[in-house]
Amino acid sequence: MAADAGTDAELLSAHVDGDADAFGTLFARHRDRLWAVALRTTGDPEVAADGLQEGMIAAFRRAGSYRGDAAVTTWLHRIVVNACLDRLRAQKVRRAEPLPDDVDETGRGALVSAADGTEDPAEHGIRSERRRQVLDALRRLAPDQRAALVLVDMEGYSVAEAAAILDCAEGTVKSRCSRGRARLAVLLRPLIDADRETDDTPVAGNHANDPDVGPTSPRGPPIGPGPRPTHPH
Amino acid sequence: MTPTDDADQQAPQPSPEDEAAVRRLLAGVREAGPVPPAVAARLDDTLAGLAGARTADGAPVADVVPLAPRRRRRAAALLVAAAAVVVGGIAISSHGSSGEDAGSTSADSAVSREPGADAEVSGAKDYSGGGGGDSITPHDRTKAPTRSDLNALKSVASARVRPGHLVPDLKALRHGFARQVGRSAYSADAPVAPDGFRCAPARYGHGVLLGVRYGGRPAVVAFRIPKGDTQVVEVLQCGTADVLRSTTIPAG
Numbered sequence: 001m002a003a004d005a006g007t008d009a010e011l012l013s014a015h016v017d018g019d020a021d022a023f024g025t026l027f028a029r030h031r032d033r034l035w036a037v038a039l040r041t042t043g044d045p046e047v048a049a050d051g052l053q054e055g056m057i058a059a060f061r062r063a064g065s066y067r068g069d070a071a072v073t074t075w076l077h078r079i080v081v082n083a084c085l086d087r088l089r090a091q092k093v094r095r096a097e098p099l100p101d102d103v104d105e106t107g108r109g110a111l112v113s114a115a116d117g118t119e120d121p122a123e124h125g126i127r128s129e130r131r132r133q134v135l136d137a138l139r140r141l142a143p144d145q146r147a148a149l150v151l152v153d154m155e156g157y158s159v160a161e162a163a164a165i166l167d168c169a170e171g172t173v174k175s176r177c178s179r180g181r182a183r184l185a186v187l188l189r190p191l192i193d194a195d196r197e198t199d200d201t202p203v204a205g206n207h208a209n210d211p212d213v214g215p216t217s218p219r220g221p222p223i224g225p226g227p228r229p230t231h232p233h
Numbered sequence: 234m235t236p237t238d239d240a241d242q243q244a245p246q247p248s249p250e251d252e253a254a255v256r257r258l259l260a261g262v263r264e265a266g267p268v269p270p271a272v273a274a275r276l277d278d279t280l281a282g283l284a285g286a287r288t289a290d291g292a293p294v295a296d297v298v299p300l301a302p303r304r305r306r307r308a309a310a311l312l313v314a315a316a317a318v319v320v321g322g323i324a325i326s327s328h329g330s331s332g333e334d335a336g337s338t339s340a341d342s343a344v345s346r347e348p349g350a351d352a353e354v355s356g357a358k359d360y361s362g363g364g365g366g367d368s369i370t371p372h373d374r375t376k377a378p379t380r381s382d383l384n385a386l387k388s389v390a391s392a393r394v395r396p397g398h399l400v401p402d403l404k405a406l407r408h409g410f411a412r413q414v415g416r417s418a419y420s421a422d423a424p425v426a427p428d429g430f431r432c433a434p435a436r437y438g439h440g441v442l443l444g445v446r447y448g449g450r451p452a453v454v455a456f457r458i459p460k461g462d463t464q465v466v467e468v469l470q471c472g473t474a475d476v477l478r479s480t481t482i483p484a485g
Contacts, residue, residue, distance in 0.1 A: 016396060016478075017396050017397045018395075018396055018397030019397075020284055023280070023283075023284075024280055024284070027276075027280070031268055031276065032266075032267045032268055035264070035267075035272065036264035036265070036266075040262075040263070040264055045269070045272075049272045049275065052268075052272070052276065053275060053279055056276060056279065056280065057279065057283065060280070060283045064448075130261075131261070131262050134258045134259065134261070134262045135262055138262075149259060153255075153256045153259040153260060154259050154260060154262070154264075155263065178246075179244070181247060181256065182244040182245065182246055184255045184258075184259075185244070185247035185251045185252065185254075186244050188255060188258060191258060192251055192254040192255065195257070196250070
């Protein structure tokens with residue numbers, strides 16, 4: 001199979017058949033998104049990198065067990081998220097202390113980059129501080145709640161998709177999201193109050209007025225630089 | 234604060250507006266960038282190592298056995314041994330014997346499933362209900378593989394099926410027995426394998442079942458009864474009957 005051809009399922013099948021390049025192609029399609037989920041779920045770049053690597057190895061070796069009952073990307077996410085959660089549980093990671101203001105948790109440098117170089121330094125500082133506060137608050141949640149919120153509110157997965165990834169009932173995802181948001185509403189009260197006065201920007205992820213955590217419209221990650229998940233089957 | 238559910242239960246339910254604000258804040262910190270170069274390099278190195286560790290015929294995935302219910306582990310102790318014996322034993326115990334099988338040896342019945350084996354693997358897939366092209370008519374079920382069937386099948390069992398050459402290998406396997414067995418051969422529900430072949434019992438369904446090595450490991454290839462010009466063939470996991478591969482080949 002050509003390295004750049006085929007659906008996710010075809011690439012996985014080709015890998016099982018012995019294609020030397022298929023898995024690399026498949027994983028490359030999704031690794032940025034998997035990294036994002038791993039990073040936000042763990043709240044720690046080192047743990048995220050370990051979890052992503054461990055998940056990749058597991059997926060490589062367990063490709064033959066893929067049954068096709070979920071999209072390949074869901075299957076990949078499940079493996080990586082589980083690897084991350086297992087690491088958190090095993091290491092009992094608690095990162096209560098905030099990261100240094102000038103170091104992004106991705107290890108790439110500035111916490112918030114001034115994309116066009118024209119942003120007011122003061123505004124830049126405010127955005128960085130807001131970001132830091134949100135990430136700090138997120139890290140204070142239980143890992144299972146954090147994972148649910150990362151998938152639904154950050155990555156834009158539907159509740160059903162998140163449930164498939166987390167291998168739990170949809171109601172469990174809703175519950176985790178609800179409780180996680182309740183906790184964050186307390187932790188982020190100053191930001192919320194400030195936003196209420198000045199910001200009427202539409203929600204970028206799921207629609208806020210939906211009765212539960214998931215919108216009914218077709219779902220996917222917020223449109224951005226990262227690749228959208230594919231659902232070949 | 235402690236990241237526990239107990240602490241969360243104390244948090245008051247936020248208003249819809251507050252919940253929307255929280256979701257907006259979360260969406261605003263979504264990680265949208267690529268994997269950092271250092272992490273990407275690490276992944277690439279790991280992937281290269283995995284690829285390099287592949288066996289010569291390129292089959293690492295067979296090293297991972299799908300998880301099975303714990304009860305199946307007990308069944309794993311019940312190893313199927315010699316081939317002809319297994320098929321003969323099952324056929325006799327399940328359906329009685331036709332004329333040619335009346336002369337089965339004592340070893341035939343000795344390797345029929347041990348008591349409780351069916352219960353142990355009851356959670357395994359049952360292919361006998363159709364859907365896999367393996368339906369057998371009541372008339373077929375009254376027949377058991379004949380001695381000549383068993384001999385023909387035993388001569389081709391334990392072949393190597395390469396994951397990367399699945400269809401050609403299966404076709405070659407079929408070619409080895411197709412002209413030598415009758416329809417009764419498809420009534421078997423236990424694999425034919427040579428002496429020393431170890432494969433735990435499971436509900437493999439009816440068909441021509443052969444013990445093979447798939448990706449370097451024991452597996453069962455199930456040739457379901459032909460339908461028209463085609464025939465479904467499955468590679469099944471020993472002990473669980475989980476489908477490792479499935480394909481359709483010409484029946485002619």
